[in-house]
Amino acid sequence: GAVVSQHPSWVICKSGTSVKIECRSLDFQATTMFWYRQFPKQSLMLMATSNEGSKATYEQGVEKDKFLINHASLTLSTLTVTSAHPEDSSFYICSARAASGGTGELFFGEGSRLTVL
Amino acid sequence: AQSVTQPDIHITVSEGASLELRCNYSYGATPYLFWYVQSPGQGLQLLLKYFSGDTLVQGIKGFEAEFKRSQSSFNLRKPSVHWSDAAEYFCAVGGYSSASKIIFGSGTRLSIRP
Numbered sequence: 052g053a054v055v056s057q058h059p060s061w062v063i064c065k066s067g068t069s070v071k072i073e074c075r076s077l078d079f080q081a082t083t084m085f086w087y088r089q090f091p092k093q094s095l096m097l098m099a100t101s102n103e104g105s106k107a108t109y110e111q112g113v114e115k116d117k118f119l120i121n122h123a124s125l126t127l128s129t130l131t132v133t134s135a136h137p138e139d140s141s142f143y144i145c146s147a148r149a150a151s152g153g154t155g156e157l158f159f160g161e162g163s164r165l166t167v168l
Numbered sequence: 169a170q171s172v173t174q175p176d177i178h179i180t181v182s183e184g185a186s187l188e189l190r191c192n193y194s195y196g197a198t199p200y201l202f203w204y205v206q207s208p209g210q211g212l213q214l215l216l217k218y219f220s221g222d223t224l225v226q227g228i229k230g231f232e233a234e235f236k237r238s239q240s241s242f243n244l245r246k247p248s249v250h251w252s253d254a255a256e257y258f259c260a261v262g263g264y265s266s267a268s269k270i271i272f273g274s275g276t277r278l279s280i281r282p
Contacts, residue, residue, distance in 0.1 A: 083267045094258060095212075095272045102267075144211065146270075157202070157262070157270050161211040 054078055055147050057160030064135055065168055072130045072163045074145030080125040081147035085157070086118075089142040101128040135167045170195050172261050172273035180279040183251050189244040189276050191259030201242040202260040202270065203233055212258065218242065219264060229253070254280045 054077040064070050074084055082103045087095040099120050100108040107120035117139075119131040128147075132139050144162040171194045181187050193199055200219045204212040216227025223235040233244045242259060256277050262270030 085269060087272075092277075094274045097269055097271060100267070100269055156214060156217060157260075159204075159212045164209075 055145065055158045055160040057145055057163050059163055060161060061164040061166075063166045063168065066136050067134055069131055069133045070135055070165060072132075072143055072145075072165075074128045074130070074147070074160055076126045076147045076158070079147075079149045081128075081149065082125060084122060084128040084145055084147040086120060086128075086130050087144045087146065089144060089162075091142075095144060098130075132165065135165070137167045140165055140167045170261060170269075170271050172259050172271055174257075174259055174273035174276050176276045177274070178277045178279065180281055181249055182281045184248050187244075187246045187249045187253070187278070189257050189259075189278070191242045191244065191273060192240050193242060193259070193261040194240065195261050195263075197263065199261045200264050200268070200270075201233075201235060202262075203227065203231070203242075203244050204258045204260060204272075205229075206256045206258065206275075208255075215244070215257075249278075249280055251280045251282070254278055 056075045058073045084101040086098045088098050089095050097110050098113045101120045101122040103122045109115045122128040142162050142164050145160045146157045148157055173192045175190050202217045203215040205215050206212050215231050216225050218225045218235045225233050231246050235242050256275045258275045259273040260270050262268045
């Protein structure tokens with residue numbers, strides 16, 4: 052089946068630094084990718100919809116200047132957490148659906164666990 | 169507005185017993201419904217999905233779900249659970265197009281009693 056790869060799978064950084072997380076669709080093209088955030092023992096909260104070649108669409112309450120999303124190609128979207136603080140520590144998961152055809156299924160990356168010290 | 173409700177936060181069943189996890193949704197058009205499972209510290213795995221056709225959907229690992237439009241429900245069932253089924257289960261709803269966002273319920277944590 053389709054595969055979505057996320058990197059890094061875990062990262063530890065100091066407060067104030069920026070962290071970039073990559074999401075790649077390995078065997079299909081994705082005009083749209085989605086970024087979710089998951090706090091421990093909680094559900095996935097949709098942060099933003101990443102659109103290839105255009106600006107991301109952020110959900111209400113998500114700071115666009117804090118969480119920069121770039122969808123540079125049909126197979127790559129990046130999430131940059133800028134000036135990270137301990138409250139940004141979380142599990143970030145990306146997902147993608149095939150650009151055309153397919154089953155409409157949402158394929159998920161393995162997630163990236165961010166810990167901000 | 170698009171929403172998903174999973175009323176049960178935590179369920180414990182005995183190994184070998186039957187299971188039903190509840191899911192109710194709100195969606196303005198024909199919904200695309202999913203059930204995902206997540207083991208601790210892991211990503212999500214699709215169990216099954218429904219868009220149209222037979223309202224009883226078969227998935228992996230012996231799971232099935234039934235779509236009931238009149239009740240706006242998509243409950244997940246398994247006739248006999250195994251200890252390895254202990255995990256977090258998420259119901260999700262969205263549209264069919266590749267740009268349609270998918271919203272998740274709050275999840276139900278399943279524990280298995282030996």
